[in-house]
Amino acid sequence: MIPANDILQRRDEIIEFVSNAIFDSALNRLIDFTRDFYPLLSSDAVKIKSSYSGIIKAELGGRLKFEEIQTGKAEIADRILKTLSLIPLNAQKPTDDSKIREIWKKVENGEEKNEALKKLKEIIGQMIKDNDAEDIQVRQAKKEILLKLAADLKLPNEVALKAEKITKKYTGSRFTLELDHLELRLGEITGLLGENATGKTTLFRILAGDLVPDSGILQYPLFAPRNKFFWPELKTKIAYVPQDLPVWLGSLEENLRFEAALHGIKDEDNQKAVAYIVQRLGLVAHLDKSWAELSGGYKLRFALAKALVWNAQLLIIDEPLAFLDVKTQLIVLNALKNLASSLRHPIAIIVSSQHLHEIEAVADQMLFMRNGRLEHLGRTSDWGKERTENVFEFSVPLAFAELSALLEGLPHFKLWNNGMSSFISTPLDISGQELLHFLATKQIPVSYFRDISRSVKTKFYEEHL
Structure with a gap:
């Protein structure tokens, strides 16, 4: 079971947003909350967000009096709190690996690591006790293997992508891309920074399977544990949002439904998936527009919706903040941060940007590229700890x-x-x-x-x- 404290912490976050009348954030987190802990109420959360969007649209259009707006927002607050009250403390049982991931995400120093390992041993011991019926020798062997995995921080299915000794050189050019080591993990955002024309897009195309490296090893443990994969099939499991977005033909809603269907989400589940991501990214009011009618910011948000509508677990985004205003930047970054850290649907995200401080605020680890050479800078929270000035x-x-x-x-x-x-x-x-x-x-x-x-x-x- 999910610990009651975890659910209460998520609830308190939403309640605080409501108490401060920050309804947009409250509703986004409510949608995430129900999706993670109590899917039966996901549709209700989406409907509340839709109602709130209607109130805001009417307010901006001057179609409601001040008293009507206040009454409408009060009703939204009541619906949010009522929905929260319907979620039991023992809502859903998460996968054991998601509990393990949450423990390791809290590790910051040696003392906390020891405490995390202690908790990890308890979880693993309970897993063995609950699930294994073999003789004592087999159980002991499994326990030792699991504990070694825990000690080495190499948890099953946690690494979405691993790259080693990657190089790429173009004929007639002195430019060479060099990457020694890179790991992208579920639940984490990796920020890639660097000067212009240093190879960031080339790297992303290689990671997404659009470009073949000259040498090196690419592994996708989450999708192909034995590193045996067929590229056309594997590429369907990687969500890649390039800087230059391709034009969408047809209605925006049809594109999202088609993308979800391509990944096996059909019928009622298809409708729910589209409704969720459209509300989550604030796109409902623009569904009836054509691609040409969208601003650059909304084109990006629809591209993200297309990448996320099928629950992608690996998301590669090239310069998403380049043409966004400050408000839209915050919307996009907050959405990425919250979606990446989902307990039930975590995502490994790598994002490049020239907006350094904004990326630092959401990234778990940072990379720096200069003249084609990728340097791993480590955890964002650790950067500068050993500085001398x-x-x-x-x-x-x-x-x-x-x-x-x-x-x-x-x-x-x-x-x-x-x-x-x-x-x-x-x-x-x-x-x-x-x-x-x-x-x-x-x-x-x-x-x-x-x-x-x-x-x-x-x-x-x-x-x-």
């Missing part, structure tokens, strides 16, 4: 020489400018608060400030560090 980015209305003179009294290693912002590296004992205080004492007005000491952004300025 702090780095700050800021904007001030001063010439570089004037700023440099004013900062002479502040202990620092280097000051530089990229044409838009200024950067300064300081000893570890100089905090962002102290730097801002120093700038204030010098009466230097600051229009922008960010501590990038633990940001991958420092990779772009290694020559200064």
Whole structure:
């Protein structure tokens, strides 16, 4: 059974959104919540989201009075809370591997790892006790194998993609793509950053099966545990959203239904799958439009819907934020973060972008590409832990020489400018608060400030560090 605390935690998140009248987020999480824990109420959650969308549309169109809008939103809140109250604490039993994944996602340091391993041993012991009827020697052998898997963090079906020693070179070009090692895991988002024209799209096409590497090994343990696969069949299990989206012919809804049907989702299940993803990504109001009528942001969201309508477990997205406004960026990133971490339908996602800080906010691990060479930077939460200096980015209305003179009294290693912002590296004992205080004492007005000491952004300025 799913622990009651886990369900209560998810419920509390939704209730908090409702109490703060953040209904869009509350409904998106309710749709995810029912899908994960109590599928019988998934349709109800989708209907509530549809009703709310209708209220917002009428509000924007000026067709409702203020009192009617408030009444409608109050009814939405009541329906959300009522739906939550119908979900029992022992709603559904998740797969054992999903429970194991959740434990490992909480591992941050050695002490927590030991605690996680202890819990993992308990789960594995219970699995053996519940499921094995063989003699004691067979059971002991299985237990030892499972414990070794746990200790090595190599859990069955957790790795969706594994790449080793991949290279790709184009005839007549000096460019060479080089990748030593890459693993994409269920429930995690991997962010890929790098300068333009460094091979990010080439890498994605190789991972998606659209381009054959010159050398190296590609494995897809989730779909082909023994690494025996037929490419045309395997490609149907990989969702790839390229930067240049192909034109859709026919109605948008028909395209989504057809995509779901291609992956074996038919009849009533097909309708539910389309209704879920359309509501989840906020696309209902645009279903009757043609592809040509959509903005760039909505084209991307429909492309994501097409990739996710059939419960893809491996999603590759190339530069999804390139042409999106700030609001749409947040919608897309929040959706990816929540969908990737689903307990029942986790997804391994790799996404490239030049929007560094936005990707850092949702990514579990980071990659950096320069001149075709892929560098694994590790867990996002670990980046910068071993640094020897702090780095700050800021904007001030001063010439570089004037700023440099004013900062002479502040202990620092280097000051530089990229044409838009200024950067300064300081000893570890100089905090962002102290730097801002120093700038204030010098009466230097600051229009922008960010501590990038633990940001991958420092990779772009290694020559200064």
